[in-house]
Amino acid sequence: MAKDRKPDAGRTGGGASRSGSGARPAGASRATGRGRTRPPTQVVTHQRPWGLIAAAVAVVVFAAAAITYAVVQVRQADAQQVDAIDEIAGIESFDYAAGQEHVTTPVEYDQSPPVGGPHDGVWADCTGTVYDVDVRHENAVHSMEHGAVWIAYDPEAVSGGDVERLSELVDGVSGRLLSPYVGLDSAVSLQSWNHQLKVDSADDPRIEQFADFLTFNSEVEGAYPEVGASCENPDFIANPLVAGDPSEQVGPTDAPTTPTPAAEGSSAPSTQ
Known part of the structure; x- marks a missing residue:
């Protein structure tokens, strides 16, 4: 009599899938036809605050102009100032x-x-x-x-x-x-x-x-x-x-003063 054939190892357990079609390991996710995709990432472009930069530059320029003007005015005032009569x-x-x-x-x-x-x-x-x-x-x-x-x-x-x-x-x-x-x-x-x-x-x-x-x-x-x-x-x-x-008495008057010898004239003018 012929001996009974041993069952194929690949068929043992009846319903086992062929290679590549076996049961999923525990915790494994089921794959879909296309796979899961991530939502598109939003790319934020950082724009420079040109308005603020322009305003800051304008303030700096204005301040520099104001300081320059003040310095010029002070120098002009100093140039006008005299410290002795002969400077005029x-x-x-x-x-x-x-x-x-x-x-x-x-x-x-x-x-x-x-x-x-x-x-x-x-x-x-x-x-x-x-x-x-x-x-x-x-x-x-x-x-x-x-x-x-x-x-x-x-x-x-x-x-x-x-x-x-x-x-x-x-x-x-x-x-x-x-x-x-x-x-x-x-x-x-x-x-x-x-x-x-x-x-x-x-x-x-x-x-x-x-x-x-x-x-x-x-x-x-x-x-x-x-x-x-x-x-x-x-x-x-x-x-x-x-x-x-x-002559008329219009307002206050000083008490009379005593004339001095110089009261009768002046010396010749001298240019300082």
């Missing part, structure tokens, strides 16, 4: 002593405009006062005795914007007064006690130098005699005396 080109100095006589009669001054000498007992207001009349000279001299700078201009040569420019230098600045001066031999003339400067233009930088340096400056040689005296006379502002007017 063209200035003349005189020798009127303190104690000049108070008079009510007209005075024939050696200088035009005058820079010192006998004067009226009433001073013209010099609290940064801009006059539109040729203020009486004897009263203006008294203002200079109190430390004021008197800026006079020729109304035939200086008008409009030039007068405005001079007014800005005077208006509201205590110790200064501005007025037209009929027959002036220069466009503008600046006076303080014992000092004078004449210029041909209202925009001459020496005008501001003179005013800044000599207003109430008691340390200059030959400076004004009455340190601490008042410049206020509101009555004179309301009713200013004009060149050629007789």
Whole structure:
């Protein structure tokens, strides 16, 4: 008899799959026809904040321009500043002593405009006062005795914007007064006690130098005699005396002073 054949090892267990078709190991996932795909990844492009960069650059440029402008202005101001009277080109100095006589009669001054000498007992207001009349000279001299700078201009040569420019230098600045001066031999003339400067233009930088340096400056040689005296006379502002007017009691007056030998004239001018 023929021996029974042993069953094939590959058939044992009936239903076992052929190679490659056997049972899945535990935990293994079942494959699909195409396999599982990942969702598409979103690619984010990092854009540069050009608006912020431009704004920052603009701020830096503006700041640099502002600093440069400030430096230039400071340097210009330093260049304009003077520390001694002889640094102002063209200035003349005189020798009127303190104690000049108070008079009510007209005075024939050696200088035009005058820079010192006998004067009226009433001073013209010099609290940064801009006059539109040729203020009486004897009263203006008294203002200079109190430390004021008197800026006079020729109304035939200086008008409009030039007068405005001079007014800005005077208006509201205590110790200064501005007025037209009929027959002036220069466009503008600046006076303080014992000092004078004449210029041909209202925009001459020496005008501001003179005013800044000599207003109430008691340390200059030959400076004004009455340190601490008042410049206020509101009555004179309301009713200013004009060149050629007789003396009149308009506001306060100083007590009479004793004349000195220098009161009868001045020394020859010396250019500093």
